[in-house]
Amino acid sequence: MHTVDIFDTTLRDGQQGKGISFTVEDRVKIAKLLDQFGVKFIEGGWPGASPKVDDFFAQMRDVKLKNAKMVAFGSTRRASNSAEDDIFLNKIVESGVPTACIFGKTWDLHVHEALKISLEENLDIIETSVAFLRRSGLQVFFDAEHFFDGYKRNPEYALNCLLAAERGGAEVLVLCDTNGGTMPHEIGDIIDTIKPQLKTELGIHAHNDCELAVANSLIAVRHGASHVQGTVNGYGERCGNANLISIIPSLKLKFGIDCHIEDAQLARLSKLSHHVAEIANMTHNANQAYVGQNAFAHKGGVHVSAIMKNPETYEHIRPEQVGNKQEVTVSDQSGMSNLLYKAEKFGITVDAKDVRLKDLVQRTKELDKLGFTFEEAEASFELLMRRKLELFDRSFQLEGFRVIDEKRGHDEEVIVEATVKVSVEDNIYHTAAEGEGPIDALNNALRKVLDRHYPEVSSIILTDYKVRVLNSEKGTSSMVRVLIESSDGKKSWGTVGVSPNLIEATWKALIDSIEYKLLKG
Incomplete structure (x- = not known):
């Protein structure tokens, strides 16, 4: 040729x-x-x-x-x-x-x-x-x-x-x-x-x-x-x-x-695609052939079971050839194979016969039905798995929070204040903070407490925040899903929260983000 x-x-x-x-x-x-x-x-x-x-x-x-x-x-x-x-x-x-x-x-x-x-x-x-x-x-x-x-x-x-x-x-x-x-x-x-x-x-x-x-x-x-x-x-x-x-x-x-491109150069294909998209300020297509985030992502339990035995069963090439990687997601279609794959990825040793894994499969399907998605929130799923397997204890416990939005004049800015009550290491803290919005105020109040015990929390920055209405036919009482992407400057992770209350959904995702950072150090 x-x-x-x-x-x-x-x-x-x-x-x-x-x-x-x-x-x-x-x-x-x-x-x-x-x-x-x-x-x-x-x-x-x-x-x-x-x-x-x-x-x-x-x-x-x-x-x-x-x-x-x-x-x-x-x-x-x-x-x-x-x-x-x-x-x-x-x-x-x-x-x-x-x-x-x-x-x-x-x-x-x-x-x-x-x-x-x-x-x-x-x-x-x-x-x-x-x-x-x-x-x-x-x-x-x-x-x-x-x-x-x-x-x-x-x-x-x-x-x-x-x-x-x-x-x-x-x-x-x-x-x-x-x-x-x-x-x-x-x-x-x-x-x-x-x-x-x-x-x-x-x-x-x-x-x-x-x-x-x-x-x-x-x-x-x-x-x-x-x-x-x-x-x-x-x-x-x-x-x-x-x-x-x-x-x-x-x-x-x-x-x-x-075509004058060596194997080692081809292995940089995904990086090239993403880098140019970033320079062009364009969102990269997750479903793009060869290089998309979903190009080698597997969701169905039958598929996952097969690729764990031989990737060729559901992958036309090895993703590493084009600089991509294999991914397995969890959802209502997940089976035991998905969980075992994830456990190995998370560095968790499990017994396939552990009855708690069956409970986790069932819980995953229940959460999926409520509107949770872990495809972009793997950190939340790892915390869920560790809690089910009794490998994780919360670093702090929420006793309660209150958010007050106050607007006094037609053209005046809204003043937002959050009050939180948190238990950390048998100590109860009750503090407040203002913010640009209710979530920012809650975050500021919470960090006032956590920074005393966990200085590493100060390195967390929120890099993306997405809200989706899940059942819009219910109008203002609709369920909302919040996806948060966080970073400490070295790595990034995603978390999720779902609730009919936007603040509570965000709070769930925010807490998972902090807990994940404390878990990983």
């Missing part, structure tokens, strides 16, 4: 996704991550399109890449001038990159309606633009925009556009499914038809409007494409671009294709 070059366009096509805007510093960080991962080509943007892109290319001149080549993007020349006089083609040359990727029209509809020129003139524009960049010493890829749509309408002309780019000296002819509406079988059939008529290597650039960008990219490779363009996490305009995070492991692990 032939080798495949990976071409990343996260910094250009990916940034066109809604809600994504990279700073120059962001771009440099991502470029370095992609280079370390082993991507062969990194498209940095369109020189001259914005100061940020120009600044990025200027900064990248001082960055020594180990694996990748920087690529500047652009368009074929304008019909009104020659290639030598085209501002943007010259900007590509001046950017200092070794490789250029320019797009041109290959759909006669666009030639007539968008460019408003003759079909023959467009062919000349393609050939002369590519030739100019080649004479300037650049490696040139030609993105055949709307190729598949154009081929289906006018196959002879779409092919002639590729031949024009080939005459100009393009090293790769990239077939673009720009509107994302082509089916996989069409991709394969069209490539099989045109490939014998061309001397130049073929590439694929797919969009995800039919949820087929990854499939279409893989099909293109199966039919001879040796160059795949896409973005990290599939970021891109409308429904996004082909997701390289899925394509790369599929090529390497499923097809056995060399």
Whole structure:
């Protein structure tokens, strides 16, 4: 099987996704991550399109890449001038990159309606633009925009556009499914038809409007494409671009294709995916193939029992190959296998015949019915398990609390005060504190007491707080679930609380968070 070059366009096509805007510093960080991962080509943007892109290319001149080549993007020349006089083609040359990727029209509809020129003139524009960049010493890829749509309408002309780019000296002819509406079988059939008529290597650039960008990219490779363009996490305009995070492991692990990425680099795939999502300020998709938090998560008891014997029973690859990990969650679908798996993970030695485990299974199902979820609150589940197995005693005992919200004027701020009564080591403390809200006030009052006995509590910070109404049809009397994520600066943990009272639900999650920290030290 032939080798495949990976071409990343996260910094250009990916940034066109809604809600994504990279700073120059962001771009440099991502470029370095992609280079370390082993991507062969990194498209940095369109020189001259914005100061940020120009600044990025200027900064990248001082960055020594180990694996990748920087690529500047652009368009074929304008019909009104020659290639030598085209501002943007010259900007590509001046950017200092070794490789250029320019797009041109290959759909006669666009030639007539968008460019408003003759079909023959467009062919000349393609050939002369590519030739100019080649004479300037650049490696040139030609993105055949709307190729598949154009081929289906006018196959002879779409092919002639590729031949024009080939005459100009393009090293790769990239077939673009720009509107994302082509089916996989069409991709394969069209490539099989045109490939014998061309001397130049073929590439694929797919969009995800039919949820087929990854499939279409893989099909293109199966039919001879040796160059795949896409973005990290599939970021891109409308429904996004082909997701390289899925394509790369599929090529390497499923097809056995060399894409210039070593096994050790592939093991950083999950880290790359999450890191870029963080830089882009996007929530990472927990269900994303290969790298999502749930990609190797098992919930059903039958599944868990099987993977404990042999992971291959319900996992298509070993998660470590892509830097992910196996997870087992507990819920109303949990069985004994789930609990045994969790006990081992928590470092708890148990006997599978211990009747208390059956009680724990039943209790888990009861809590699940009430609205508790332990998938994002593993710390609460570990405390529950330890309590059932009589391996845990509370560090403190609540005797009672009261929260007072006071608002005196229409435009005045609400004043919140909490009073708590807590028993610690046979001592009873009764104290109060104010806060920004009822939860903050309770937390402040509680810490006044606990800090005296457990200084480590002061290191806990709340990093996330989520509230969900579970049965909204009951209106204001609905049950609510609170999920808290906490951190001590070294590790993070999740806890949960459920109640028809928001303050009580939060209190339960907050207490578990503190107890977990005291347990773990």
